[in-house]
Amino acid sequence: MENQSLKKILITVVNVVIMVAILIFVVLYSAFTSRDSYLRQIEHFVDTTVTMEQVTENYLEGEQRICDVWANYINNKDMTMEEATAYIRASHVLKNASAHLIYPDTLTGLSTRPKQGTVDDYTVSYERVGLLDGIDWDNEIGKAINITRAYTNPMNGEQSLAFCNTVSLYDPESETSRSAILLRVLPISELEQKWVFPQTELVNAGLSMIDADGDYIIKGYSFKNSSLFEFYKSYNHTDPESADQLFEQVTSSTGYVSMLNSHGQECILAFTPVDATSDWTMLGIVPAEDLHVDKENWLMFWVVSAGLLILFICDMFYMLSLNKRLQAAAREAEAANKAKTDFLSTMSHDIRTPMNAIIGLTTIAGKNPGDVESTKDSLRKISLASNHLLTLINDILDISKVESGKLKLSPLTFSIVETVENLINISQPMIKEKNLEFRFNISRMENEYLYTDQLRLNQIYINILSNAIKYTEPGGEVSVGLNAEESSVPGCVRMTYVVADTGIGMSPEFIETMYQPFSRQIDSRVNSIQGTGLGLAITKQMVELMGGTIDCVSEPGKGTTFTVVLDIPLADRQREDMQLDPVDVLIVDDDKIMLQTAVDTLESLGASAEQAQSGPEAIGMIERRHTSGRDYDIVIIDWKMPEMDGVETIKRVRSDIAADIPILLISAYDWSDIEDRAKEAGANGFVSKPLFRSTLYDKINNLIGKECRSHEPEDDNSDLQGMHILVAEDNDINWEIISRILTSFGIITDRAENGRVCVDMIRAVEKGSYDLIFMDIQMPEMNGLDATREIRGLENPWAAYVPIVAMTADAFSENVTECLNAGMNGHIAKPIDIKLVIKEIRRIREDREQL
Amino acid sequence: MKKIMCILLTALMILGLVSCGPVKQEAVIDEKFKPRLDTSTSCHINVAGGYDNFEALEAEFDRFNDHYPNVELVFTKVDDYNNMIGTVLNGNDAPDIYVNYSWMYGRDQYKSSIDHAENLSDPALGLNLNCIRSNITLKTDDGKLPMVPVFANTYGMLVNNDLFEKEGLSVPTTYRELVEVCDAFRKRGYKSPMMGFSKEETTSIFTLTSYPYFCGTVADDAEAVKKLNALDPPAGEYMRPAIEKTVQFFGDGCVDLEACDEIENNYDAVILRFFEGDVPMMAGSGDTVSGTEKRESRYEAFIDAPFSYSFAPIPMSDDGAYFLDMPNLQFSVNKDSQNLDMANEFMRFLISSDELNEMAEIKGLMSPTRDLSFDSMYAAFGEVPESRILSPEEIGLTDDALVQVRQAVFKVGTGEMTIDEAIAGYGSYPLT
Structure with a gap:
């Protein structure tokens, strides 16, 4: 038990380990593919940033070019500041654009557009703006895009950018050339409208441009602080050395880094140098989660997890169920094995018992060859023991076939009359031995030939009848009814076989298990009766195999009634139309039911039948007919009748009325015991109960001289x-x-x-x-x-x-x-x-x- | 009996818990910001100011975005802010919210900045003005409130707490204690127990030590304030106690002026010198204090030998220190804003103890709220009794008068003038 428990735990652990291994694989694979996809997305984002840099560069170059064209023109014309301002004013295309000409030494100059709130004040001062202080312009002008940071336009307060160049202006006061800075000023709002990532998936991405110090030239919404580096340091843990390395990397190459933004979100910062400028860098920033597009991997993970879990649970339940079933099967097998062991033990006993009789009696017969009577007795007993042994062996073989499911029907055409005769013949010895009151009634048996497995049908009928006889105390009653009815199954006749006895009966508990193999009622009376405990099991299996039903009503001490209902196909072959020549028949029996059945049968054969319920009544009727010269063509008399039995009645008819009236003697039993006495009394023949139509037809025809199908007398060989x-x-x-x-x-x-x-x-x-x-x-x-x-x-x-x-x-x-x-x-x-x-x-x- | 008592007690406990629960809950809910507008509103709010870097405000933007995720808030630095803000407000880039200063009240050149401001005391706006100290919530003469302070400023001294602990000294709370502490430090080898910027007048050690004391001498003298504001030279006599106190202070050996002269400016250099770790007390303003935290990681001396420090008022009086409470940065809402509702909603969000304290802590400036205990840096100011909290604006001293006082003290402190000369020069010092 402990070992099984350990095995269960081991199996569960192995299952869990396998599941975990699969999940780890899925997670790793998902992580790998997700990471791969994520890296591709990052590359794509970097590429997009580079593309934006190129677009931006083109734009800036275009604007710078305009500034440069103005500067070249002004430089070539030796203009004063006023003239240059007028020239540029005339060249303005953009409504919001303006230009400022500033002397670097005074940081004052003129604007092409008037100061806010005035119409003619063009003076502009950069003294407080802090934009043009300390810039070494000489190395930059004309070589690259030269753009200021975003600043407040002192003329109108708008946040602006300015493209710069230097010009040489003529100063009328000193009559010399004087250097000035030309600023083409554009509102940032103009640029911002054009400056967004085009992809819809990058809606949360932002752009910025920084100078070599990390200060924003143009600052996107996603960027914080006044400098990228301040932004980075504000929200990311770093040391000065690492920060310096990062800033060096950002301002000198194209690539990306991961950083946290002000929300604590992981972001990808892409960077690329703006080639046309000096030491400027284009930046793109996007939340990292926006680049994780392969969320279906996690879906796969959860689906696999759920699948494995369900599979595991199902397996566990199935295994538990299987184990339970196996345990149940094992218990059943154990029980069956025990039952078989018990059975074999019983069989051993049951087989040995008749075998003992056979061997012992054979020995006795062998030792007394001269004692004829003793030898005959031994042989008779050997025969009985042999027959029992044969029954036992047949039952064992049958139940074996039933249990293995190999029992099959082998239908063939047979005579139900012969079947019943056989049934009676077989049961007669025991009935006689136990002196049982035995009745066998049939009704509506119009079709003699049926088509089914005769052997199995016999077995069913015999098993039930033999049980009734076996378990009925001497002097008790056993009655059998066989009734043919119309069947609901086309081409079939419904045979209802009822065997009722006044035997020991069965307890309700035993009735519940009586169809199980090897079961016998625990009863001292039963134990004394030979039986295998297989008969009912075989019978039920066969009935069910033939599509029928078997029912039992029983009460201990009062008796048992078994009812078997079978729909049996009619055989193609039936006896030719059985019609007697017009004959007068008198039938005599004390059993009214039998009497009526016989009358009906005879009339259906075309005979004219009269009935008498006792010997004297019959004698009276025969006498009256004889007196009137209209003797009955045949008289059929039951042997066993109260007051006057059949043999006596025949004797009286022969002696008192007519010696030549054909008379048949009816007997429910073997008539061998009374054959001599009956023949001596004048009986012309014998007929067995039940009186089948064909039997009556054959016997009557035989008696009145017509050829008919009949068996030779059994003792005439x-x-x-x-x-x-x-x-x-x-x-x-x-x-x-x-x-x-x-x-x-x-x-x-x-x-x-x-x-x-x-x-x-x-x-x-x-x-x-x-x-x-x-x-x-x-x-x-x-x-x-x-x-x-x-x-x-x-x-x-x-x-x-x-x-x-x-x-x-x-x-x-x-x-x-x-x-x-x-x-x-x-x-x-x-x-x-x-x-x-x-x-x-x-x-x-x-x-x-x-x- | 015991059973009944148990049941009754249990029932009482449950009742107590049930009845206490909602009250607490309500209290929490009451303090929480509840959006009044559609939280899916999408708009752009521009806040203008003169700072290069306003990380603290950007943090508030992020917090506001928790409620209004589609509102894009940006801070824009305006060059030459004080002079340009009027132009900006009249231009195409007019901000929705902008930095304003109460000293601009009544000055023509800043009229635009005041005129564009919405009256924030309007109860309909729902601003929780009670969370701000009333002496720095300054209304105009007509009772309007064009701006609310988001930071406060004061003068005081950075205290190296580790040095005090090391030397077994306590931070002084009276002038006598101050002198004793300085003497103790000096005896233990600290050449200048207190230092400060001394090269220029602006937030010089002279101003920082004398200015609160001066305000204390005239706070209850309306006549003196009136005369001082009139820049009447005889009013210079009102400066005498403060100037004499300053001279006494420097004479008591608390400060080595030669050492102070080595400090190049009133911001970076002051912090750098303090981070050297050998200065027990460093005179400074709230602005200076705001720069300390960021610089902790930049100065090797501090990285190598970090220490704890705080900001405390300088006790120039035997009765204790004065807490000079001044608004530092004030916010106005542009009443012509295209997104006025959302601008007001942001202000409603911002003007709360939690948000203002949060912002002040990030910025390193003093919070304008009533409770200063949340920030250990400024906690000492919260312990100053209300009677010794002074606000120049409440006293009524004009900026011009204060300039005269500062100049006079500076000239005496640097030895440029005698006390009498400095007093006599009142009203003649150039206005900046």
């Missing part, structure tokens, strides 16, 4: 005398058994040791040499199926159509189907039931005769 059967059997013992049994019926047998020998023998013999082949399936060299196929493929028509019946231990329905598909005519399961063997031989012979 003369019809088998001289038959010649080939037995393909590789096992010597099995060969000996079948050979001796058949020989006891006067049948001549030959042996083929395997399929190949069998084929060769058939190919070699003359036509009609064999009436039938019993074919084992599993044989060396060539198996029975291949042998059959080869025989069916022979050119000799007789050989190709010789009847072949499988006689094999492969007893499942699919084995039967396989045999039939191979071309066989029937199937007998090992261990063989001699009655079934004889019955099969007769069926084959009859079929051949009909052909």
Whole structure:
């Protein structure tokens, strides 16, 4: 347990580690791509700043050129200050532009536009402006753009820039040339309107231009302080050395640095020299976050994270669920294993018990070969133990198939009449043994032939009936009802099979689990009854496989009623229209329901039926008819009746009224016990309950002399005398058994040791040499199926159509189907039931005769 | 019983908490600036002044942008500000808010600067004028308030606190203590316990020491003020106590004038000399103090041996020091501003204790607000009793009269004149 817990933790840790590793990868990858993209954006921003520098430079050069043109003209003309001013005034194009001519020594001069608030005051003074002090103009003028910082125009108070040049003016007072500074003055507002980054994504970007000291020539909104370097130092931690290096870098190259702005935001400061000026630098600044455009990487991160988390949680839940299911399955397997162990233990006991009987009784029989009675008794008991053992083995095999899901139906056409007869025949010994009151009622059984898996249907009916018989105390009652109704399924008949007993019943707790394999009710009475605990499980599986339902009503001590409802397809083949010649029939039974059913059946066959509920009443009616000369054509009398039984009634009819009226004796049981007495009393024949339509038809026709389909008496085996059967059997013992049994019926047998020998023998013999082949399936060299196929493929028509019946231990329905598909005519399961063997031989012979 | 008591106490506590909560909340809300205009308003506000660099105001711009992110505020330096502001206000680049000075009241050449100013005492504007010390909130004769101070100025001395601590001395609060402290320092090897700029009259050590004392001598004498303002030479006698006190001060050996003469100007050089770390007291103005913080990282002597310092009034009287409270920088709103509402909104934002203190702290100047304790640099001025806080404007002394006093003291201090000569020269000193 602790180990499992450790494993769980290990798996969880491994999962988490993998998730974390993936997330780290995603984060690193995102960071890498984001960083890459960010760097590209920075490069782009630097390029844009460079472009802006070029645009600005072009603009400044243009303005400077105008100033230079004026200066050249003035210098060439030897003008006075007034003349030069007048010339420039005449040259003005821009409304807001002006020009100032200033003597550097006095810092006074003239303006081309009058002072604010005057119309004729053109004098201008730069004494207090602090713009023109201490500038060495000589090295600059005419070589580059020469522009002042932003300053307050002393004439109108506007923040302005001035492009400068020097001119030489004629001074009338001293009659000499006098140097002056020419300033082409432009309001900054003019420039600011043109001076913005064009890209919409750079809306928060700002531009500035600084001189070599870092002071702003033109200051954009995003820049603070009066100097870039003050701006930088105000909001960024630095030491003097680093600051100096940075300023050197900014003022001497093109590139970028990262810095914090006044909001504490990280910004990218791009810089590039303004080439046409002396030591000026163009600056661009933009918040770094504006350059982080790949935000989808984070989206990817969150999506991957969420995905992994969901996956992890789902996996965890799935694993937990799987573990639970596995644990449940393990518990079930354990329980099943225990159940099987218990079952095997039980089976071991249950198998050993009959085996013990067989071995022990065989030993006893072997030691007393001369004691015929003792030997017969031992053999009878061995037979009983063998049959039980066979049932046990069949059940084990069936439940094995049920559990493995390999149980399949093998439908074939069969007679429900035979099925019921078989059911009764099988159950009769136990009913008689336990002296049970047994009733079997049928109704509306109009169709004899149905199409389903007869073997499984028998199994269902027998299992339920045998349980009822087994668990009903001696002297109790078991009644069976089989009712055919119209089915909602097209082409089917709804068969409702009801078995009610007055047995020990079942507890509600057991009813809940009774269909589970290996379950048997814990009851001292049950423990004394042989059973595998598999019967009901098999029955339920088969009912469900056939699309039916099984219900049970039970009360401990009062009895149980099982109801099985199946929709069974009708076979294509049905008996030809069964109509009797007009006959008068008297039917006698104390059971009114049976009586009415029989009357209905007889009338449906075209007979005129009358009924009597007792022997005396029947005698009276027969006598009256006889007296009137209208004897009944046939009288059918139930054996067991109160007051006067059937045999006595027959005896009285024969002795008192008429000796030649055909009389059939009805019995719900095997009539072998009363056969001699009944024949002696004058019974012409016997008929078993329930009275099927076809049975009545056959029996009546047989009695009144018409040819009909009927079985030979079971104890008359003369019809088998001289038959010649080939037995393909590789096992010597099995060969000996079948050979001796058949020989006891006067049948001549030959042996083929395997399929190949069998084929060769058939190919070699003359036509009609064999009436039938019993074919084992599993044989060396060539198996029975291949042998059959080869025989069916022979050119000799007789050989190709010789009847072949499988006689094999492969007893499942699919084995039967396989045999039939191979071309066989029937199937007998090992261990063989001699009655079934004889019955099969007769069926084959009859079929051949009909052909 | 205990249970009931517990329940009752718990209920009372909860009630107390619940009832206290909103009051506190309200108090906070009351002090917080609440925008009155649409915060998405987009406009441009130009503030004009004479500073090259107004980092403190730009910080306020950023803080205002927290409320109005789309308002672009810029500070524009106007060259030759005092002379040009009138022209600027009448031109195309007229600012929305501009720096103004109360000394311009009544002077024709600055009439435009006063005339363009909106009356900021209008209650509709919602300015919290109560946060500013009333003696520096100066109205015109007709009761209007064209400008409000955003910084204050005073005269005093930078004190090297580490030196005082090292020598086990306390910052003096009376003249006697001052002399004793100087004597103590001198005995411990400090040649000039107090220094100051002495080369020119403007904010010279003579002015800084005598001017508050002089104001104290005439503060309650309206007749004297009247005569002094008239520049009547006999009024020079009102200067005598102050000049004699100055002479006494220098005679008491507190100052080595030769050492002071080495200080080249009244700003950088004063700070540089103080940062040398061997001067216990350095006379200066608030303007000088405002430059100290930035220079801490520039002067190697201070970088190598930093020390703590503060600004304190110079105690020239045995009764204690005078706190000469003067407006330094005042803001006016251009009543013709195209964005007048937003300009007023910015002023409403700015005129609060928090913002003015914040701005003053960044700038290093004295805050105009009532509470000076927030700034350790000026905290000593907050301890001066109200009776010894003087405002030349409130006293009524004109700038011209003050120029006469400063000149006279300077000439006596530098030995150019005797006390009598200086007093006799009252009214004859050139006006700058």
